[in-house]
Amino acid sequence: MQITIRYFAGHRDITARSEEQLELAPGATVGSLWGLLVERYPRLAGYSGRMLYAVNQEFGTLATALHDGDEVAFVPPVSGGTPILDLRFTILD
């Protein structure tokens, strides 16, 4: 399946691109994709565990399953600086 990955801010600086497409095996998750990206771009490793994850513009988790055509964004820490993984508003979806 083909996945589009969007890169922003510090991630775009590290990968030197704003997006790319990757072919993933069935069963891939946000977490397995992140593992692949860290292998490809080792300097991303510093962000592990302190990001938000978005699949098709909705917040997900490392366990979120990916499907063909999905757009994934690894959201580096935003302006406030401290990554607070409080996703309570997603229940209002």
Added chain:
Amino acid sequence: MEDANIQNPKSVPLFAITNQPLDPTPLVALVQAPDMGAVVTFAGIVRNNFGGRATAFLEYEAYESMAVLVLEQLATEARATLGTGAIAIHHRVGRLEIGEIAVMIVVAAAHRHEAFEAAERLMDRIKEVAPIWKKEIWADGASEWVGNEIARKAGTSESNKETG
């Protein structure tokens, strides 16, 4: 980005990411209603320093389509938990000079207490989860993404060497 915001009959959307200067006046008009006794307008302004270090200008970047959705979700959350009326949030992207408005939050409520509280909480939440990033371009020419706290503290940030 405007096409995602058709929830009001006027041309100004309630939630927007824009590279144009922000103006509170149309947003106040947008949220006002006869039963709303308070409208609080908060403007986040580009400051001339960060922790005492002189700033030249800022660059904001957003995952624009998602950011609009998140702003709307945060407003829905604030309305549900604090019982406010309509809320409008606009965030600027691109290069911003000292003194320019980076973010505008306008909250209507029946009474002022909820309106003030919602505006403050919304600003906190935007900084926590909205996919919007700020790059400080320092007066000495260096630059870095604010929020990269761990890398900065560890002294491993490559961004200090960027030319911007």
